[in-house]
Amino acid sequence: MMRHNPNAISGQSAPRNSQYSADGGLTRMSLKVFAATLILSAAMTGSGLAQEPIVLKEMGSFHVGGKLVEVTGKPIREVVFTPGGQPAKVDPNGTYQVGQMYVQYFVPQEERGRYPLLMSHGGGLTGVTYETTPDGREGWLNFFLRRGWAIYNSDAVERGRSGWAQYPDIFQGEPVFLTTANPWERFRIGGGEGTYSATPSERKVLPGNQFPVEAYDQFVKQGVPRWTTTDDFILDAYSAEIEKVCPCVIMVHSQAGKFGFEMAQKHPDKVRALVAVEPAGGGQEDAVDALKDIPILMLYGDYIEGDARWPAIRQRGLDFANLVRESGGSIDIVDLPAAGIPGNSHMPMMDKNSDEVAAYIQNWLVEKGLYQ
Amino acid sequence: MMRHNPNAISGQSAPRNSQYSADGGLTRMSLKVFAATLILSAAMTGSGLAQEPIVLKEMGSFHVGGKLVEVTGKPIREVVFTPGGQPAKVDPNGTYQVGQMYVQYFVPQEERGRYPLLMSHGGGLTGVTYETTPDGREGWLNFFLRRGWAIYNSDAVERGRSGWAQYPDIFQGEPVFLTTANPWERFRIGGGEGTYSATPSERKVLPGNQFPVEAYDQFVKQGVPRWTTTDDFILDAYSAEIEKVCPCVIMVHSQAGKFGFEMAQKHPDKVRALVAVEPAGGGQEDAVDALKDIPILMLYGDYIEGDARWPAIRQRGLDFANLVRESGGSIDIVDLPAAGIPGNSHMPMMDKNSDEVAAYIQNWLVEKGLYQ
Numbered sequence: 001m002m003r004h005n006p007n008a009i010s011g012q013s014a015p016r017n018s019q020y021s022a023d024g025g026l027t028r029m030s031l032k033v034f035a036a037t038l039i040l041s042a043a044m045t046g047s048g049l050a051q052e053p054i055v056l057k058e059m060g061s062f063h064v065g066g067k068l069v070e071v072t073g074k075p076i077r078e079v080v081f082t083p084g085g086q087p088a089k090v091d092p093n094g095t096y097q098v099g100q101m102y103v104q105y106f107v108p109q110e111e112r113g114r115y116p117l118l119m120s121h122g123g124g125l126t127g128v129t130y131e132t133t134p135d136g137r138e139g140w141l142n143f144f145l146r147r148g149w150a151i152y153n154s155d156a157v158e159r160g161r162s163g164w165a166q167y168p169d170i171f172q173g174e175p176v177f178l179t180t181a182n183p184w185e186r187f188r189i190g191g192g193e194g195t196y197s198a199t200p201s202e203r204k205v206l207p208g209n210q211f212p213v214e215a216y217d218q219f220v221k222q223g224v225p226r227w228t229t230t231d232d233f234i235l236d237a238y239s240a241e242i243e244k245v246c247p248c249v250i251m252v253h254s255q256a257g258k259f260g261f262e263m264a265q266k267h268p269d270k271v272r273a274l275v276a277v278e279p280a281g282g283g284q285e286d287a288v289d290a291l292k293d294i295p296i297l298m299l300y301g302d303y304i305e306g307d308a309r310w311p312a313i314r315q316r317g318l319d320f321a322n323l324v325r326e327s328g329g330s331i332d333i334v335d336l337p338a339a340g341i342p343g344n345s346h347m348p349m350m351d352k353n354s355d356e357v358a359a360y361i362q363n364w365l366v367e368k369g370l371y372q
Numbered sequence: 373m374m375r376h377n378p379n380a381i382s383g384q385s386a387p388r389n390s391q392y393s394a395d396g397g398l399t400r401m402s403l404k405v406f407a408a409t410l411i412l413s414a415a416m417t418g419s420g421l422a423q424e425p426i427v428l429k430e431m432g433s434f435h436v437g438g439k440l441v442e443v444t445g446k447p448i449r450e451v452v453f454t455p456g457g458q459p460a461k462v463d464p465n466g467t468y469q470v471g472q473m474y475v476q477y478f479v480p481q482e483e484r485g486r487y488p489l490l491m492s493h494g495g496g497l498t499g500v501t502y503e504t505t506p507d508g509r510e511g512w513l514n515f516f517l518r519r520g521w522a523i524y525n526s527d528a529v530e531r532g533r534s535g536w537a538q539y540p541d542i543f544q545g546e547p548v549f550l551t552t553a554n555p556w557e558r559f560r561i562g563g564g565e566g567t568y569s570a571t572p573s574e575r576k577v578l579p580g581n582q583f584p585v586e587a588y589d590q591f592v593k594q595g596v597p598r599w600t601t602t603d604d605f606i607l608d609a610y611s612a613e614i615e616k617v618c619p620c621v622i623m624v625h626s627q628a629g630k631f632g633f634e635m636a637q638k639h640p641d642k643v644r645a646l647v648a649v650e651p652a653g654g655g656q657e658d659a660v661d662a663l664k665d666i667p668i669l670m671l672y673g674d675y676i677e678g679d680a681r682w683p684a685i686r687q688r689g690l691d692f693a694n695l696v697r698e699s700g701g702s703i704d705i706v707d708l709p710a711a712g713i714p715g716n717s718h719m720p721m722m723d724k725n726s727d728e729v730a731a732y733i734q735n736w737l738v739e740k741g742l743y744q
Contacts, residue, residue: 054427054430054431055428056425060510063590066593081627082495082629082652083653086684088681090554095551096549097552104503123453131432139432155532155533160527160532161498161533163595176451177468179464221435221438221535223535225535280453281455281456281457312458
């Protein structure tokens with residue numbers, strides 16, 4: 001397991017002046033200058049002064065994957081799309097594009113990541129997960145972009161800008177909507193049932209929790225409906241993304257943990273590293289051999305042992321990791337509190353110490369030779 | 373009506389060397405240098421060579437607006453979120469956050485727009501409308517960002533990263549899904565019913581049409597479901613965006629035409645100009661007086677007279693514009709073909725001459741004193 005490096009907690013410096021070298025040491029700046037830079041960065045952040053600009057070679061978006069599905073036998077409808085407007089005939093019978101996935105990309109002018117970094121969010125959320133934190137700080141997308149990683153941030157199929165398809169005709173089952181209370185109680189912020197209240201001041205918070213609880217209501221606005229029956233659609237679209245963009249490093253969170261492992265198993269020649277943040281599941285047990293040459297980091301936050309569900313979720317991840325190790329693979333399993341980073345919820349990319357956790361990941365990527 | 377300025381068709385130069393001055397003339401570069409730059413730009417675009425970097429002071433996202441709604445009397449469900457995972461109890465009764473809107477922003481290091489530029493997409497789409505074109509060119513978001521406009525690009529309520537709410541409990545009615553054929557026939561690409569075919573080579577195209585028909589299948593992937601009953605939710609969220617971000621210039625397309633006019637009517641002190649691209653509707657007829665000090669540009673593409681629905685849609689826009697003019701307001705109504713720009717579909721920001729149409733809008737904004 002990698003030791004936590006407190007020097008890595010910079011978070012605001014531009015890629016071209018990064019303190020990281022290929023071996024994780026401090027070669028470009030002396031420690032004295034670096035410390036001064038840290039203090040300056042912190043002061044600038046605190047006072048809201050401008051930081052270094054983000055310099056992009058290009059930015060844009062595309063959709064990948066999906067398939068065409070026929071719907072038949074439905075009545076024709078007349079739809080007035082704009083009140084008082086012209087009715088338009090809408091024949092629901094026909095061919096539908098379904099299962100595609102939205103990807104937004106940002107390529108820095110000076111790339112330092114050896115491969116693009118693909119970000120995949122968790123269930124009931126979208127790529128917004130990695131953007132600005134609920135309390136308005138720069139998220140992991142900016143963190144890694146500023147350090148010179150080309151970022152490909154997706155919305156999983158049926159979430160966000162990927163769109164969704166008719167159900168039960170095309171998607172099976174019904175979508176799941178979460179109440180405002182649900183993530184508070186389930187994401188190790190409050191610590192289980194009964195800890196949420198509509199009145200913010202009456203919400204119970206796990207002691208030392210780093211989630212920006214004052215911005216919880218903003219976080220809830222990021223939620224979107226999700227299905228639990230669309231894994232095949234989602235995996236197919238991720239494969240299409242990998243075929244278009246990779247070789248690459250993949251970062252996944254929560255529900256996407258399973259997808260990250262399965263993507264790496266399906267495309268071992270394209271995936272150069274996998275960072276699984278609070279993964280909710282592992283990969284295919286009968287294909288662990290495919291992972292043996294891919295460095296993998298599994299990161300877990302705090303408060304797991306006291307949670308109703310997370311001890312079993314984590315154990316399932318560890319069991320899968322053991323299978324990978326037994327077949328010769330290399331997985332670093334990091335419980336952040338044991339690495340000196342306490343207080344993280346299920347959403348470390350939003351927690352107040354999000355830059356500290358990101359720096360830990362960045363250091364790991366440097367150690368694996370994926371940064372130049 | 374403003375004359376089309378062919379010199380404005382640059383599309384690739386960085387904001388700091390822009391050829392535009394406050395009066396729309398060429399003051400910063402001689403015509404000779406400018407012509408040389410144009411040729412160089414065109415050559416670089418054609419050969420795929422790198423263009424100037426995009427330099428951002430900041431980028432990020434947030435959600436605005438929405439409200440809390442109670443749902444009661446539903447049975448509790450057990451949901452397995454990850455196959456083989458821990459079942460989680462999902463009680464659908466409770467409080468839901470609904471009606472919020474996602475906004476992504478990009479602030480250039482060197483701002484030249486006098487106000488931020490808010491972009492609002494049309495029905496069945498998302499903010500992706502303004503990003504990369506279906507055939508992979510830079511979209512209007514990049515075009516205006518490169519010229520120094522701070523961009524706030526939103527997904528309307530219930531579309532994209534804004535998420536959507538249960539129906540019919542919270543949203544009324546059912547969502548509308550479009551077949552792959554529908555936009556081809558309705559967006560003045562093919563020219564009406566029967567012009568679409570599943571076989572690309574058999575699709576009929578309006579003569580001279582600028583839509584990148586070879587990338588139509590990519591465009592279809594950008595589509596998302598929509599309701600026709602959520603206007604109040606959408607307008608409330610746009611108001612929340614305006615209160616947070618403006619004073620500003622607003623750009624709207626299609627369904628959002630109505631929203632743009634109504635936003636300007638509700639916030640006449642905050643909206644410094646309105647650009648309505650192919651608006652599907654006007655504003656509130658009893659509040660036209662509120663628009664009298666706001667410069668408005670209404671842009672229509674080609675093929676309207678031969679279309680089944682667009683003559684009436686356009687006429688409705690003109691009728692509303694007349695009411696605004698009668699109350700002392702200033703609206704420029706531009707039919708692009710009459711301005712020397714033929715061939716545009718309902719999606720000019722994606723058409724092959726998208727930069728030419730954007731340059732027309734940019735010149736108009738310069739003429740209105742909104743650029744420095």
